[in-house]
Amino acid sequence: MHMTKVRVAVAGASGYAGGEVLRLLLGHPGVEIGAVTAGSNAGEPLGALQPHLVPLADRVLEQTTVETLAGHDVVFLGLPHGQSGELAEALSERDPDVVVIDCGADFRLEDPATWERFYGSDHAGTWPYGLPELPGQRDRLRGARRIAVPGCYPTISTLTLAPAVAAGVVTPDLVVVAASGTSGAGKAAKPHLLGSEVMGSVSAYGVGGVHRHTPEISQNLGRLTEEHLKVSFTPLLVPMPRGILATCSAPLTGALTAEEAHALYAKAYGEEPFVHVLPQGQWPQTQSVIGSNAVHLQVTVDEDAGRLVAVGVVDNLAKGTGGAAVQCMNLALGLDETTGLTTVGVAP
Numbered sequence: 001m002h003m004t005k006v007r008v009a010v011a012g013a014s015g016y017a018g019g020e021v022l023r024l025l026l027g028h029p030g031v032e033i034g035a036v037t038a039g040s041n042a043g044e045p046l047g048a049l050q051p052h053l054v055p056l057a058d059r060v061l062e063q064t065t066v067e068t069l070a071g072h073d074v075v076f077l078g079l080p081h082g083q084s085g086e087l088a089e090a091l092s093e094r095d096p097d098v099v100v101i102d103c104g105a106d107f108r109l110e111d112p113a114t115w116e117r118f119y120g121s122d123h124a125g126t127w128p129y130g131l132p133e134l135p136g137q138r139d140r141l142r143g144a145r146r147i148a149v150p151g152c153y154p155t156i157s158t159l160t161l162a163p164a165v166a167a168g169v170v171t172p173d174l175v176v177v178a179a180s181g182t183s184g185a186g187k188a189a190k191p192h193l194l195g196s197e198v199m200g201s202v203s204a205y206g207v208g209g210v211h212r213h214t215p216e217i218s219q220n221l222g223r224l225t226e227e228h229l230k231v232s233f234t235p236l237l238v239p240m241p242r243g244i245l246a247t248c249s250a251p252l253t254g255a256l257t258a259e260e261a262h263a264l265y266a267k268a269y270g271e272e273p274f275v276h277v278l279p280q281g282q283w284p285q286t287q288s289v290i291g292s293n294a295v296h297l298q299v300t301v302d303e304d305a306g307r308l309v310a311v312g313v314v315d316n317l318a319k320g321t322g323g324a325a326v327q328c329m330n331l332a333l334g335l336d337e338t339t340g341l342t343t344v345g346v347a348p
């Protein structure tokens with residue numbers, strides 16, 4: 001049977017997030033790739049920037065404008081913060097049915113004051129949040145026309161702590177220490193990402209509650225409890241291209257065994273296609289999820305410390321951005337949520 005393909009445009013196609021969206025779309029049976037756009041690299045062949053996307057190597061990057069992005073069923077935005085708002089508005093004005101999926105942060109936060117505090121600019125608005133695994137969220141994404149893809153650290157921190165917070169087995173006084181590969185920072189060269197400084201070294205940054213993902217983690221997990229939730233989030237940069245490992249802990253509210261904690265997590269994610277709770281005693285490693293949309297989790301109880309400890313891994317560019325974006329597109333279009341996505345990683 002002939003299936004009508006959905007026509008998709010990708011803005012920021014020369015970047016890491018846009019490149020990952022395209023990599024996944026090339027394996028998606030229901031999609032035809034239309035415009036691919038960039039900023040300073042407009043005019044270049046895509047193959048010069050993303051040589052791994054062989055079938056699109058000869059496509060020329062167009063300027064990112066309403067005109068080049070109009071006329072598609074779905075538009076993915078992989079642009080720096082602050083670039084999405086006006087563009088999305090103009091696209092929706094031109095075509096109210098277009099599905100716009102923003103990989104950036106512009107529409108993730110609900111509270112304008114919090115946005116202004118952490119991003120230092122005016123709040124653009126709030127769109128349905130693209131984490132279907134949050135309670136009730138999948139239904140909000142079905143048929144949605146605008147979707148805000150979560151940040152990479154918030155994705156893994158939220159999924160790693162959600163069952164414990166929702167069940168009330170921990171006091172929501174949460175500590176998250178998460179180590180990310182360097183692609184999380186995007187392609188544009190940054191002073192702290194010089195190869196000579198990143199290689200062979202691990203460093204902390206955004207310490208002391210100032211990282212932009214702190215309020216996003218709080219927003220997600222705060223919905224799961226009536227109590228006042230606090231999050232202490234510390235990101236680390238590690239010398240690998242992809243992947244995040246988040247170590248999360250919180251004080252237990254009462255007696256809980258490691259077996260009970262594991263059973264709680266296994267039940268919470270039993271029906272989720274992409275969230276895999278590992279067998280007890282096996283701890284997540286980033287290598288297992290690279291290139292896949294899978295999240296691997298493990299949880300235990302530190303009896304002496306009286307804390308629940310959970311560890312999660314994600315590929316920051318896949319389920320942490322591009323994979324989540326495609327998963328959300330599938331929901332928005334009424335397709336099977338897993339189309340074009342895999343739980344099979346690349347290892348070693």
Ligand SMILES: NC(=O)C1=CN([C@@H]2O[C@H](COP(=O)(O)OP(=O)(O)OC[C@H]3O[C@@H](n4cnc5c(N)ncnc54)[C@H](OP(=O)(O)O)[C@@H]3O)[C@@H](O)[C@H]2O)C=CC1
Pocket residue numbers: 011012013014015016017018037038039040041042064077078079080081083103104105150151152183184185186187188316317320321
């Ligand atoms: N990397 C990650 O793990 C994650 C990234 N994201 C988000 O995705 C978005 C893109 O990030 P990422 O791909 O990492 O960044 P990159 O720096 O790798 O890519 C940025 C892209 O935006 C384009 N661009 C930059 N400035 C402009 C402009 N003024 N007009 C039009 N296009 C422009 C660039 O084009 P050109 O090459 O021509 O300059 C490039 O295609 C960001 O909002 C980021 O926060 C979200 C979650 C995780």
Ligand SMILES: CC(=O)N[C@@H](CCC(=O)OP(=O)(O)O)C(=O)O
Pocket residue numbers: 103104105150151152153180181182183184185186212235237
């Ligand atoms: C390693 C590294 O630098 N990671 C990035 C992750 C941010 C990101 O990409 O997410 P947004 O979509 O919210 O920008 C950072 O800490 O800023």
